[in-house]
Amino acid sequence: MGIPVFVFAGLLVHCVFLASIFDIYFTSPLVHGMTPQQTPLPPPAKRLVLFVADGLRADSLYELDSNGTSRAPFLILENTGSWGISHTRVPTESRPGHVALIAGFYEDVSAVAKGWKENPVEFDSIFNESKYTWSWGSPDILPMFAKGASGDHVYTFCYTAESEDFGAQDAAKLDTWVFDHVKSFFNSSRSNQTLYSALNEEKVVLFLHLLGIDTNGHAHRPNSREYKENIRKVDEGVKEIASMLENFYGNDGKTAFILTSDHGMTDWGSHGAGHPSETLTPLIAWGAGVNYPQRVASQFFEDNFLKEWKLENLKRLDVNQADIALLMASLIGVPFPLNSVGTLPLEYLNNSAHFKAESMFTNAVQILEQFKVTKHIVKRGKVSLCKTLINLALEGLSYYHTYDRLFLGLSIAMGFVGWTAYVILVIIKTHTNLTKESTILLYGFAFVGLIIAFFLLIQTCPWTYYVYCLLPVPVWYAVVKELHVIQDLAAYLLSLPVGQSMGFLLICVLGIEILVFSFFYRSTLTIGLLVFAGWPVITQLWVQAKTTALIWILLCMLLGIFPLMPVVGREPNIPLMLSIALSTYVVSSTHDSLQNKQGLPVFNQIISWTTLVSSSLLPLLSPTFLFQRLFSILLSLMSTYLLLSTGYEALFPLVLSGLMFVWINMEQEALQQYGLSLKPKLAVFNFSYATDIMQFRQLHLDDVRRSFFFENTGSFQKVLFDPASVYCFLTVFSPFMMGGLLVLKVVIPFVLVSCAFEAVQVTTQLSSKRYSKCYISALVGISHYVLVMSLTIFMMLMNGLAQLLTTKKLELSRKTKHHST
Incomplete structure (x- = not known):
């Protein structure tokens, strides 16, 4: 499967997984066709x-x-x-x-x-x-x-x-x-x-x-x-x-x-x-x-x-x-x-008591109407029986409302596990040709698909059920077809020392669990960063670049403070907002104006929206040398982020970006473990001249660690709906506009990390396409399903955006002079 086809298939599969959760859990509770029920006695109020x-x-x-x-x-x-x-x-x-x-x-x-x-x-x-x-x-x-x-x-x-x-x-x-x-x-x-x-x-x-x-x-x-x-x-x-x-x-x-x-x-x-x-x-x-x-x-x-x-x-x-x-x-x-x-x-x-009993009976029958039951099993005047009947009817409603949940959940789980297994196989297999497909195997899976389709047909299921239930069939066919790769992987793992195999497995499990627990407890990310901080100490990097390693440890610890702080700031803290002078002025001026109840100044609003629009274009005008382009992206996005900040979180991109710059340097120092004779010099490295150099080396276990670094460092910020964050742009209530701006605030740190990760990919002489496979397969947790699926799709999009921001350059048109002869 070619790289573009693989990426498209991955995006499509995860979109299906994301959509399935709404059919399984978030279905509408409404039913229709009931007869209205009301108490026959005169009401107390007009x-x-x-x-x-x-x-x-x-x-x-x-x-x-x-x-x-x-x-x-x-x-x-x-x-x-x-x-x-x-x-x-x-x-x-x-x-x-x-x-x-x-x-x-x-x-x-x-x-x-x-x-x-x-x-x-x-x-x-x-x-x-x-x-x-x-x-x-x-x-x-x-x-x-x-x-x-x-x-x-x-x-x-x-x-x-x-x-x-x-x-x-x-x-x-x-x-x-x-x-x-x-x-x-x-x-x-x-x-x-x-x-x-x-x-x-x-x-x-x-x-x-x-x-x-x-x-x-x-x-x-x-x-x-x-x-x-x-x-x-x-x-x-x-x-x-x-x-x-x-x-x-x-x-x-x-x-x-x-x-x-x-x-x-x-x-x-x-x-x-x-x-x-x-x-x-x-x-x-x-x-x-x-x-x-x-x-x-x-x-x-x-x-x-x-x-x-x-x-x-x-x-x-x-x-x-x-x-x-x-x-x-x-x-x-x-x-x-x-x-x-x-x-x-x-x-x-x-x-x-008569009115209360009649009212409870009406309540019970009204619930029963939804349950589609017409049995008259309650005597009027028996309030306790009515309450029991209401509870039973509600349990029945819940049962039929979630009737297909287990069936659909198992189908999606099988598809999800199969897709994860297939992605892992694609990552680890070599460039040898695929073995010849088994016709019997193909016919076998096709027969299973027909049986599932027939079952859904006689059940008169909606078309989305066909997608959820049939998706595992081609996915598992693709997995089973790679049986020789599974055999090679098993042989390789058995050849490794037991300590190395167990250590690698432990790191993978620990990394995934930290990512999953971070959805519930943000402080878990602090633990992950402390683990990251110890990375240079247990490797040769402590000997090769001790100063850089010390800076890495310090920045990891500083970044680890943010998950321990409140999700949103309680009060604006203007002195902490250290960024571009104009954005700082707009934030301060807007804050003072709103404190004095004078509304949002029009000038500030114009500057804020102009900054937001220009922040995505200005980096494309800068040179594509590695540090110049990354620094340009930081300054441009930092202006927008500052306008969306109310307190301590304004410092977050600065600390994060500092850690990313150190990470790029340290990963480049680690290249010698692959036996490469040629390392790119970061000072003169140009994104636009970087080619896909996948022939230089294959995947290494260290590359999985890099993908975990990327996922965890990009998952720190969580923002609740707080209108105060968007006051520089608008103050009139607009839920979707305000929500969009808050989403942008969350996206900016991801963009910074994605751009740094793009630099790590090309400077460590590995195809960026392979890394996209790494982090597609790394998110294998079912917990917090919607967030996990959304984050996977989001990371794939961030990878494409990072390549655009780092490699492309807008050239201003120049008029060519024509000389007459």
């Missing part, structure tokens, strides 16, 4: 008011401030309802959080990528089941429930997308906008008889989406004065709205209120993962049909928050986020959302 304080942490709302007073006195002290914590699920983002709250199910994570504001799939919700729903707030959230609703009864009032500016003076104005527009709306209804009549109907929902807390949390962090003051303003606004609505409806006692949040936020202003600060959100309910506060002598929760909040004597009622949709449906008497997987939290209801 209308429901839902406040969602986006990004509000439970502890931030319930805890006391520095003066020992509550920052939300109306919601906590004056409230006559029930309270608790709503437990959210990963990913803790706005879209899946609101879907769980309003539709009652945990959305397929791929829906976030398919569409943020609109629905990639249709689903039922409380809004859809209501008689009328009016909503106010963010254009990122409201439209997805309006466009998914049947008929014309869900109305939205949104501010402009430009209002969601992280650099604005005070993001609390977003919540003030909502409160003001709700008041104006009800005031105007008094002169609009049609609207007034609609507002007085039953089964009405009012949804107030409050984005100010989330925006202030991203911009200033949850422990900031802005975040905490925003909570006070929300408390005041909720109190005013509740009072206004009671007056509007003549204190009829038919209004139910719920305040909660879609997700929390970490101390450094990010969310999306599963830290308790992100998954613990408040839930407060009061009004028609809601239980009064329940006094208790004592209660215990593992988080030990109650004593800190001074709420140990008020019963805390925790729920799962999807349970809230059922609570809202029960309060106003609408059908439970068709795909809801929640359980009605009975303790929040202030109603008769």
